[in-house]
Amino acid sequence: MSIRRAAVVGLPFGWLLLFVLAPVIVVLAISFAESRIGAPPFTPPLLWQDGALHFSITLDNYLRLFTDRLYADAFLSSIRIAAVSAFITLLIAYPMAYGIARAGERARPSLLMLVVLPFWTSFLIRVYAWTGLLNSNGLINKMLLNLGIVDHPLPLLHTEFAVHLGIVYSYLPFMVLPIYGVLERMDWTLLEAAADLGARPLRSFFRVTLPLSMPGVIAGLLLVFIPALGEFIIPELLGGPDTLMVGRVLWTEFFSNHDWPFASALAVVMLIAVLLPAALIYRVARRGELAA
Amino acid sequence: MDADQDRPLTQPIIGIDGVTRRFGAVVAVDGVTLDIARGEFFCLLGGSGSGKTTLLRMIAGLDRPSDGRILIDGEDMTGLPPYRRPVNMMFQSYALFPHLTVENNVGFGLREEGRPKAEIRERVHAALGLLEMGALAARKPHQLSGGQRQRVALARALVKEPKILLLDEPLAALDKKLRERAQAELVALRERVGITFVMVTHDQEEAMAMATRIALMQDGKVVQVGTPHDLYENPASRYVAEFFGQANVFEALGRTVMVRPEHLRLSREEPAQATSLQGRIENLVFFGSFYVVRVTLDGGKPVTARLSPGELAVAGSPGQGDEVYVHWTPAKARAVLE
Numbered sequence: 001m002s003i004r005r006a007a008v009v010g011l012p013f014g015w016l017l018l019f020v021l022a023p024v025i026v027v028l029a030i031s032f033a034e035s036r037i038g039a040p041p042f043t044p045p046l047l048w049q050d051g052a053l054h055f056s057i058t059l060d061n062y063l064r065l066f067t068d069r070l071y072a073d074a075f076l077s078s079i080r081i082a083a084v085s086a087f088i089t090l091l092i093a094y095p096m097a098y099g100i101a102r103a104g105e106r107a108r109p110s111l112l113m114l115v116v117l118p119f120w121t122s123f124l125i126r127v128y129a130w131t132g133l134l135n136s137n138g139l140i141n142k143m144l145l146n147l148g149i150v151d152h153p154l155p156l157l158h159t160e161f162a163v164h165l166g167i168v169y170s171y172l173p174f175m176v177l178p179i180y181g182v183l184e185r186m187d188w189t190l191l192e193a194a195a196d197l198g199a200r201p202l203r204s205f206f207r208v209t210l211p212l213s214m215p216g217v218i219a220g221l222l223l224v225f226i227p228a229l230g231e232f233i234i235p236e237l238l239g240g241p242d243t244l245m246v247g248r249v250l251w252t253e254f255f256s257n258h259d260w261p262f263a264s265a266l267a268v269v270m271l272i273a274v275l276l277p278a279a280l281i282y283r284v285a286r287r288g289e290l291a292a
Numbered sequence: 293m294d295a296d297q298d299r300p301l302t303q304p305i306i307g308i309d310g311v312t313r314r315f316g317a318v319v320a321v322d323g324v325t326l327d328i329a330r331g332e333f334f335c336l337l338g339g340s341g342s343g344k345t346t347l348l349r350m351i352a353g354l355d356r357p358s359d360g361r362i363l364i365d366g367e368d369m370t371g372l373p374p375y376r377r378p379v380n381m382m383f384q385s386y387a388l389f390p391h392l393t394v395e396n397n398v399g400f401g402l403r404e405e406g407r408p409k410a411e412i413r414e415r416v417h418a419a420l421g422l423l424e425m426g427a428l429a430a431r432k433p434h435q436l437s438g439g440q441r442q443r444v445a446l447a448r449a450l451v452k453e454p455k456i457l458l459l460d461e462p463l464a465a466l467d468k469k470l471r472e473r474a475q476a477e478l479v480a481l482r483e484r485v486g487i488t489f490v491m492v493t494h495d496q497e498e499a500m501a502m503a504t505r506i507a508l509m510q511d512g513k514v515v516q517v518g519t520p521h522d523l524y525e526n527p528a529s530r531y532v533a534e535f536f537g538q539a540n541v542f543e544a545l546g547r548t549v550m551v552r553p554e555h556l557r558l559s560r561e562e563p564a565q566a567t568s569l570q571g572r573i574e575n576l577v578f579f580g581s582f583y584v585v586r587v588t589l590d591g592g593k594p595v596t597a598r599l600s601p602g603e604l605a606v607a608g609s610p611g612q613g614d615e616v617y618v619h620w621t622p623a624k625a626r627a628v629l630e
Contacts, residue, residue: 192354193387195374197401197452207400211391 024271031264032057042261061265070249071266075273077244081160081235082228085167086175089224090217092168093175097216098209100176101183112180115173127166127237134162134238162238163245167228174227175220182216183209218281226274246270303366305330305456305488306351311360313346313512320346322512323360328505333482333489335503337496337535343512344492345460351490352381352458365455375404380454384461386445388433394420394444395429401452419451420444422484439470450485457482459491463498475501496536500524508532524552529629540595541628542569548630555624556597558585558616560608568619571595573612587618 033042034056047054065071100111118126133139136153144150156162186209194204210217228234232247239245246266254263304327313321321343328334336344349355350362353374361370369377380401388397395416402412420426423443433441442462449457462478463471479502482489493499499506500520507517516528520536527533530541533550540556542549544567562568571589583604585597595618599607610616 187385187387189383189385189387190389192374193381193383193389194400196352196354196379196381197448198375198404199400200373200375203404208389 027264027267030261031061031268032059033261033264034058034060035259035261037258040260041258061262062269064262065265065269070244074244074246074249075270078229078246079273081163081243081245082167082225082231085164085171085228086221086225088164089168089171089175090221093172093220094179094217096172097176097179097183100180101186102188112177115176119173123170124233127170127233130162130166130169130238131157134165157238158240158243160239160243163235163243166234166238167224167231170234171224171228174223178219178223179213179216182213186212218284222278222281226278229274230270304328304363305332305365306490307361307363307366308347308351309361309363311347311350311357311362313343313350313355314358319512321350321357324509324512324514325360326507326514326517328488328490331486331488333479333491333502333504335499335506336490336492336509337494337499337503337506338509339494341511342509344494344509347509348381348458348460348490348492351456352379353377354381378455379458380449380452380456381458381460382445382449382462384464386433386441386465388441388444388448390433392432393429394425394431394433394436397433397444398448398451400448405452415451416447419447422450422481423447438466439474442466442474446481454487456488456490457485459489461493462491463493463495471498478502500536508535526626527628533626533628538596540597548628549625550628551620551625553584553596553598555620556595556599557603557619557621558587558597558599558607558610559619560610560614560616562617563619567622568617569595570615570617573610573614573616576612587616589618 029045030042033045035041036043043056045055045057047056096115100108100115103111131138134157135141136155136157138157140156141150141153145153190208190212191204194208195201199207230247230250231245232251235243235245235248236251239248250263250266250270253259253266306326306328308324308326308328311321311324312319324343324347336347338344346355350357351364353369353372353376357370361368363369364378389400392400398419399412399416402415407415417426417429420429423446425440425443425447428436428440428444433444436444442465446462459478463474466474475498478489478491491499491502503520505517505519506523508515508523510531516523516532518526523532524536527536527539527550530539530548530550533539533541538553540551540553542551557563559568562570569589571587574586574588574594576586577584581600583599583601585599585604587595587597589595597618604610607616
């Protein structure tokens with residue numbers, strides 16, 4: 001029994017150890033190495049030579065990261081774009097989740113299916129499809145021109161607006177589903193009680209529904225904010241040349257400049273930047289849930 | 293009734309005027325007309341599907357009548373949403389807000405009224421004090437027992453000083469021991485706060501023990517309205533008679549007559565003055581202060597009599613299998629509708 005139990009717990013744990021933690025450790029190790037021309041394109045940070053272990057560790061990558069403004073700007077700009085996008089996603093996803101949760105039992109599976117439906121097509125293709133919609137000769141501009149709403153095509157593609165649009169569009173289901181999960185389990189008698197005690201519908205929402213759905217809202221915000229922060233494809237395809245995001249900088253350092261150690265340092269800092277607030281929010285949310 | 297006797301009683305606090313509620317093809321409440329007087333402890337009694345809860349929800353404004361009007365204190369409330377009615381409801385599930393403390397649950401309605409903070413605090417603590425819950429003001433609902441939750445729900449509904457308190461199966465979630473105490477407490481509470489209580493229940497004993505008047509409902513209609521005593525002693529129909537305790541129903545001279553078990557008498561000898569029926573004692577159960585005697589009449593019809601030990605002795609202490617005569621005083625028999 002205990003062996004089986006150990007296997008049940010141990011297998012996924014081992015999986016995580018092997019495929020999540022191990023790569024992170026490799027990245028962490030490379031981030032302390034020096035860049036060089038060759039294969040691999042870095043000096044090994046640990047070396048077994050002449051029967052002794054040699055360390056060749058440098059903090060240069062991290063120093064460069066914190067001294068060159070470009071990287072701080074990229075971080076800040078990423079956080080801003082990801083945060084704004086996550087918030088817009090919330091504003092769109094909440095009414096959707098609410099509508100599905102309050103829809104009839106029979107309509108719900110189909111509505112949920114519609115939310116998940118985009119996943120059946122490749123993420124890359126879906127984002128790429130937006131370039132066709134947004135460019136100067138694209139569907140949206142043509143319609144606006146034909147309707148006489150604008151004289152010249154609007155510059156939609158390769159703007160920060162397009163990046164927000166891409167993120168909101170791509171990550172919407174990740175916001176809808178956790179919020180739906182909470183609302184679906186909600187006791188709607190509580191809203192009747194609120195109305196009975198004198199609360200108008202909007203007040204009931206802000207005093208009862210919203211506080212009770214916070215665990216879902218926080219989960220959704222994390223599920224959108226974290227991947228959006230490191231997003232590469234969306235800013236690359238939809239963003240302008242000046243849309244600065246960490247994912248793109250990382251790509252440039254890694255593939256164009258072949259600076260693996262510096263790219264790794266960037267990745268490590270990004271990981272910490274995401275993990276810390278996530279852990280914090282998670283703890284706050286857990287406390288709220290326990291209390292509820 | 294009590295404290296409200298000096299107020300003019302001419303106008304009922306609740307007027308239900310030809311109210312019907314249809315859900316698709318189902319008629320949940322069917323043309324109910326009912327007046328509830330100020331200061332009553334009124335009970336809507338009925339089985340599941342009788343429409344009692346739907347009627348209560350329509351008084352609260354949580355449901356709208358398909359037809360008819362609902363007046364509260366003389367004002368037409370039919371189209372008003374719940375948040376604009378001078379009534380408060382205690383829900384069967386209590387519906388306490390899980391994210392708020394006891395204090396904030398109770399203060400919820402006063403905050404909606406925009407009362408100053410000091411007044412809210414004062415009134416919340418007064419309400420919690422009334423229900424002896426003052427010490428638990430800082431707790432969250434999940435930290436309370438069932439009985440404590442029930443008190444918080446009561447305090448939350450009463451703190452707004454509504455004209456009417458609606459109670460939807462207020463005791464159903466309590467265990468049996470607690471329920472009997474809570475019955476007495478609710479009755480005492482109504483006397484202290486002096487407002488009208490309207491309670492929904494499926495439990496006839498509970499209704500009899502608590503209500504000043506009862507409306508018995510069946511299939512969306514009010515079958516009979518009256519004091520517990522009225523409904524027990526003078527049921528209009530066989531359904532009402534059998535809903536409130538045991539009833540022996542006889543067909544005689546084309547009429548249906550009901551006699552309660554405690555009004556049946558037994559004797560070994562044929563009684564001279566009264567009509568009597570002959571039968572054999574099927575069994576005899578002793579309950580301490582009384583006996584329940586089951587008699588099968590000669591036609592095969594079973595009847596139940598309830599006798600004190602003294603009455604049984606007067607009857608000649610018959611035992612199981614003995615032939616007896618069953619009779620009653622005509623004044624105790626009630627003609628009822630089939």
